[in-house]
Structure formats: C-alpha cells, structure tokens
Amino acid sequence: MRIPHRNDPALARGLTRARYSRRDALKLSGLAAAGLALAGCSIKGQQRAALSVDDFWADKKSSGRLRFANWPLYMDSERTQLKQFTEATGTKVTYKEAVQDNPSFFGQIQPQLANGDSIGYDLMVLTSGVELTKLIALGYLAPLDHAMLPNFAEHAGELYKNTAYDPGNQFCVPYASGITGIAYNPDYVDREITSIADLWDPAFEGRVGMMKDPQEIGNFGMLLNGVAPAESTPDDWKAAAAKLSEQREKGIVRAYYEQDYIQPLTNGNVWMTMAWSGDVFQQNAAEGTNLKFVIPEEGGTIWTDNMMIPITAQNPVDAITLMDFLYAPEIAAGLAEYINYVTPVPAAREVLLDKAAEAGGEDADTLRELAESPLVFPSDEDYARLHNYVSLPADEADEYTSVFLAITQA
Numbered sequence: 001m002r003i004p005h006r007n008d009p010a011l012a013r014g015l016t017r018a019r020y021s022r023r024d025a026l027k028l029s030g031l032a033a034a035g036l037a038l039a040g041c042s043i044k045g046q047q048r049a050a051l052s053v054d055d056f057w058a059d060k061k062s063s064g065r066l067r068f069a070n071w072p073l074y075m076d077s078e079r080t081q082l083k084q085f086t087e088a089t090g091t092k093v094t095y096k097e098a099v100q101d102n103p104s105f106f107g108q109i110q111p112q113l114a115n116g117d118s119i120g121y122d123l124m125v126l127t128s129g130v131e132l133t134k135l136i137a138l139g140y141l142a143p144l145d146h147a148m149l150p151n152f153a154e155h156a157g158e159l160y161k162n163t164a165y166d167p168g169n170q171f172c173v174p175y176a177s178g179i180t181g182i183a184y185n186p187d188y189v190d191r192e193i194t195s196i197a198d199l200w201d202p203a204f205e206g207r208v209g210m211m212k213d214p215q216e217i218g219n220f221g222m223l224l225n226g227v228a229p230a231e232s233t234p235d236d237w238k239a240a241a242a243k244l245s246e247q248r249e250k251g252i253v254r255a256y257y258e259q260d261y262i263q264p265l266t267n268g269n270v271w272m273t274m275a276w277s278g279d280v281f282q283q284n285a286a287e288g289t290n291l292k293f294v295i296p297e298e299g300g301t302i303w304t305d306n307m308m309i310p311i312t313a314q315n316p317v318d319a320i321t322l323m324d325f326l327y328a329p330e331i332a333a334g335l336a337e338y339i340n341y342v343t344p345v346p347a348a349r350e351v352l353l354d355k356a357a358e359a360g361g362e363d364a365d366t367l368r369e370l371a372e373s374p375l376v377f378p379s380d381e382d383y384a385r386l387h388n389y390v391s392l393p394a395d396e397a398d399e400y401t402s403v404f405l406a407i408t409q410a
Contacts, residue, residue, distance in 0.1 A: 046114045048139035048311060057145045057316075064091050066318040069098040069105075069121040071305070074176070076338045084334075085325050091318045099125060106131040109310065113140040118312045123319040125175050128165045128304045132172070133391060135308070141171040142309040148320050149173070151327035157383075160344040163304070164230055164388040172306035173323055176335075177342040179378065179386065180216055181300040183261075183275035183293045188268050196224045196296045199272065200247050209264065209273025210247075212256040214404030215389055216301070217244060220274060221404075223298040223387070230388045234396075237403045244407045256408040265291060277375040278341045285340070285369075293375055295385050302342075302386040336376055337367070349377045 068082075075081060075095070082093045098121070099105045105126065109119040113135075126132050135141050146153065152173055160174045184193045188207070199208050199220070211217050219229045221240025232240075247253055254270050262283050264270045280293040307326075309319045325331060332345035333352050349371045356367035370376055378386070392400055 046110075046138055048113075048116070050139050051143060051311070053143045053145050056142055056311075057148075060317050062091070062317045062321070063315045064318070066091055066093045066123065066315050066322060067121045068093055068095045068319075068322070069124040070095065070175075071099045071125060072097040074125065074305075074339055075335065080338075081326065081331050081335055082322075084331060085322055088325065089318075089321060091321065093322070096121075102127050102129060102131040106134070110140075113138070113310060113312060116312060118314055119310050121310065122313040122315040123307060123309055123322060125305050125307055128163070128306060129389065130397070132165060132306065132308075136166065136171050140311050142311050142313060142316055143170055144173070144309070144320065148317075149324045149327075151324045155327050155329055155332070155345045155347050157344055157346050159302075159383050159386070160304070165391060166306070172308040173327075174344040175305045175307050175326070176339055177302055177304040177344065179277040179295060179300050179302055179342065179375070179382075180211075180219070181275060181277065181293055181295045182272060183265055183280045183291050184272035185265055185268060186290060186292055188271040193272055193292070193294060194297055196220055196298045198296075199274070200224070200243075200252060202250060202252065204271055205250070205252050206254050207269075207271040208247075208252050209255060209257050209261045209270040210244075210253050210408075211261075211274045212258050212408045214401050214408065216274060217256070217408060218400065218404040219301045219387070219389065223296070223300075226298070228299075228387055229301065229390045232390055234399060234403075237400055241403050241407055244404070245410075248407060248410065262291075278339075281340050281373060281375040295378070295382050297385070299385040299387050301389060303389065304344075337370060340370070340376060342376055342378060346377065 074097075079093075079095055082095055086092055105124075109124075112119045126135070146169070152169075156173070160169075160177075162168055163174075166172050182193055182196070182199065189204075198204070199210070210220075218237060218240055221244045222229050222232055222236055224243055225236070225239055227236045227240070255264070257264075257273065259279075261270065261273045261275060262279055265273050265275070266283065266287070266289055275293060277293055280291050283289055284291055307323050309316050309323075313319055326335065327345055329345055329347035329351050332343050333348035333355070336343040336348050337352065352367050352371035356364040356371065359367060374382055390400060
C-alpha cells in the first residue's frame with residue numbers, strides 16, 4: 001500500500017489542475033456567493049434545538065460503518081488513510097467526492113437536515129465561511145465530544161484549537177488549510193518581496209496581479225491599512241476600497257484573477273500576485289519553476305476545510321473516531337504527502353523527515369522538500385501573521401461584497 005509521491009510529474013500536474021478547480025469552488029463559497037447561499041435559506045423556522053454533548057452522545061455506539069463526503073482529490077486514489085483506519089478499527093468507510101462547492105452542497109443537504117432526515121453521510125468536509133456559520137447557527141451539526149478526540153488534543157496545532165469561526169472546536173476540526181499571500185517570480189523581480197505595500201509599488205506598474213474575489217482582495221486592502229479583517233467595520237471596508245482604487249487607477253494592476261494567475265506569473269506577464277500557498281508549491285513541484293511565496297509583513301489570511309458530523313448522522317461514533325484517527329502524526333503525514341496543503345498536525349513534519357532519512361535517493365529529496373516547505377508547515381512566526389476571513393451576518397454580507405466588487409468589476 002503506497003501513498004503516491006507528488007514528484008511524479010503526471011500526478012503533480014493533475015493535482016495542480018485539480019486544485020485550481022478546488023479553489024474556484026472555494027471562492028464560490030465566500031462572500032461573492034453570500035447572497036446566493038443565503039437567499040434560499042432563512043434561519044427563521046428552520047433552526048433545530050441545540051443539543052448538549054451529553055444529550056447527543058449518550059446512546060451512540062459504533063456500527064462499524066461510515067459514510068464520508070469530501071472534496072475531489074483530497075485523498076489519494078487508493079484511499080490509503082481509510083484503509084489504515086479500517087485495519088486499525090474494523091470500520092468500513094464508503095467515501096465519495098461529493099462536495100464540489102460549499103453553496104451547492106449546503107443547498108443539497110439543508111432540506112433533509114431541517115426535516116431531521118439523514119443526508120446519506122456521517123462525516124463531511126466544508127470550508128470556514130458562510131455555509132459553516134449557517135450550519136452551526138441552524139443547529140445542524142453534532143456537538144463534538146472532545147473526550148473522544150485524544151489525538152486532536154495532543155497533536156493539533158494551537159491555531160486550530162480555538163478558531164474564530166468555531167471557538168473551542170465545538171462542532172468541527174480542521175482537515176487541511178491554505179494561506180493567501182504573495183507569490184513572485186525572481187526571474188523578473190530583482191529584490192525580495194516582503195510587504196503588501198510592494199503590490200502598490202509604481203516600479204511594478206502593469207505587472208501586478210490581484211485576486212478578483214471580494215473576500216480575498218478586501219482582506220489585503222485592510223491588512224495594508226493595519227486592520228485585522230475579522231475585526232473590521234464598514235468604514236474599514238471603504239478605506240480599504242479607496243486604497244485598492246488608487247492601485248487600480250495608477251495602472252499598477254495588470255489583471256484581477258480567479259484561479260488563472262499561475263501561468264501569467266510563470267511566463268512573466270505578471271511579476272508578482274496575490275496567491276494561494278498550495279498552488280505555488282504544486283506549480284514548482286510539477287513544472288520545476290522557482291516561484292517564491294511569502295506571507296507579507298502586514299499579514300496574510302488562512303482558510304480551513306473542516307470535518308464535521310451532521311446532526312442526523314447514523315454512524316457518528318465511527319465518524320468522530322475517524323476524525324481523531326487523522327490527527328495521528330503518521331496518518332497526517334501521509335495525507336499531507338498527497339494533498340500538499342497545510343496540515344493541522346505539526347508533528348507530521350518529523351514523520352516525513354524520518355521517512356526521508358530511511359528512503360534515500362529521489363524519494364528522500366521529495367519528502368525532505370515537503371517537510372521543509374513553509375507552504376505546508378508554516379513556522380510559528382508565519383502563523384502569527386495569519387488572519388481569519390471576515391465573518392458577517394447575512395444582512396452585512398451584500399454590503400461588503402458590493403464595496404469590493406466595485407473595484408474588480410470597474
């Protein structure tokens with residue numbers, strides 16, 4: 001049973017293309033789609049009564065079965081970690097790549113959850129954002145019994161133990177994360193890029209890429225102004241928009257990108273751009289490029305895909321057991337080896353380094369590069385500069401979106 005290595009060029013290229021699609025789906029779950037996501041589902045009349053941990057788990061037992069809904073290409077094709085889980089526990093897992101984007105999956109499961117019916121899954125992975133906030137507010141997620149999550153308690157990074165979107169991990173634990181920062185091409189940029197302010201430098205007129213998504217571009221405008229996005233106000237949004245308008249009007253921005261910034265960055269059409277960490281790591285691995293990724297001095301943002309149990313799950317004990325199993329460092333290391341995004345288990349790095357020492361040759365180089373990459377294992381200093389996204393009630397989401405769409409669609 002072999003976990004595919006990302007130094008396989010065909011595999012790496014396939015992963016890179018898939019992640020662009022994955023991030024495109026993630027983008028749709030942000031504030032740009034907030035109106036769509038919220039329009040069809042008002043909380044009033046659909047909220048379920050909250051259950052305590054004791055009330056939910058008191059009569060639950062393992063059934064030896066589990067149905068798991070995840071995003072495409074978020075586990076290797078051999079389902080290595082699930083086979084290891086079955087070997088360790090005897091539980092058989094039915095795994096489906098059923099989550100194509102957050103809004104549509106939410107729309108699919110919401111009617112069943114409102115009626116108290118099974119959605120066909122016991123465990124699912126969704127992104128921090130509008131839909132997760134709504135699932136929690138509606139009472140659609142099982143409260144987690146942390147007595148059943150010893151690996152999480154021991155091995156999860158501190159950043160993942162008390163998130164702004166789910167304080168105390170009452171309802172979810174992270175599966176993988178990614179960072180929004182700055183990527184630049186050193187073949188065209190003759191200095192080290194360290195600051196969001198570099199994206200406003202007239203020396204790079206017409207060679208800067210910015211993201212089209214209002215959530216992402218708004219974050220960078222606010223960070224440039226010294227404002228933490230999660231603590232921002234409408235006045236902060238307007239001030240950030242003014243900075244972004246200035247950047248656009250001076251001709252510094254070449255284009256506002258969705259997922260299509262990597263190739264322009266590689267071929268020199270843009271010299272630096274807002275970027276996602278996993279995309280840059282995978283492009284360098286797949287194509288042998290030397291693109292640089294930095295978390296700017298002012299800070300970057302972090303998004304997280306989370307595991308959660310629907311309140312109507314038929315096999316919740318098996319679900320929470322798998323959640324905890326994926327936090328064992330050896331298991332987390334295997335998962336990180338395939339998906340190349342930020343793992344919530346820092347100790348997975350030492351496992352990969354140990355595997356590198358045993359492997360020798362090209363495999364050793366591949367494993368060592370992965371373990372030493374700050375795009376997969378950010379340092380404590382990196383984490384200290386990362387911010388959560390803006391979290392807004394429904395009545396403010398449209399206002400936020402319109403402020404920043406006015407920049408990118410002008």
